[in-house]
Amino acid sequence: MEKYNSYLFHAVFSVLRSTKDAEDVTQEALLKIYASLPQYQHQGLKTWMTRIAVNKAIDHKRALERKREQLTPDIEELLPADGIHTVEEEVFDKQRKQQLRQYLDDIPANYREVVVAYYIEEKSYLEIAAEQGVTLKTVESKLYRAKQWIRRHWKEEEWG
Incomplete structure (x- = not known):
């Protein structure tokens, strides 16, 4: 975790463009990586971890956009x-x-x-x-x- 934390943060930040969100998602990604270690097939650790982190960031970004879309129409009608x-x-x-x-x-x-x-x-x-x-x-x-x-x-x- 210490070795790749900074690298993963930068990968996540490039998707989210928010320091706080990137920190949160990086932590979530590190937990997911740790939990998924038994499934790791020992081929390209850095690539595998980056894929997990970037996918987490994309999921987070999509969730934010969905929430914004759900809330926006109601108040705009007013x-x-x-x-x-x-x-x-x-x-x-x-x-x-x-x-x-x-x-x-x-x-x-x-x-x-x-x-x-x-x-x-x-x-x-x-x-x-x-x-x-x-x-x-x-x-x-x-x-x-x-x-x-x-x-x-x-x-x-x-x-x-």
Whole structure:
């Protein structure tokens, strides 16, 4: 582990482009490598370990993208559409934005930070995690819980 840790970290980092994620995935890969040693066929150890680490990184990246895709459509439906043409639409849009701000103020503070950062400021999970000094899993959990909170507390007819 000591000999190949740095090498595997760089391989994982080249896929993820995030130090924290690369560190986490490298650790997961090292555990997987250790658990898989009985199946190793003694042909190209470094290549075998790199393949495991890179596959872990790709899986992690895909999981992040899936989670982002699952969460994004619901909140985007709440945001006003672009291309406003009439005065009535502008007034309605202004009222809707004001109502959205009011609703955002009602969201518990620990969820509001990640909701605003992700949906309004359009930051990635990685950027949010780095700014808030938390793990990626914490950001994912907060967004998931915020989405659940929104479903329970915001009435659909208010956005229709």
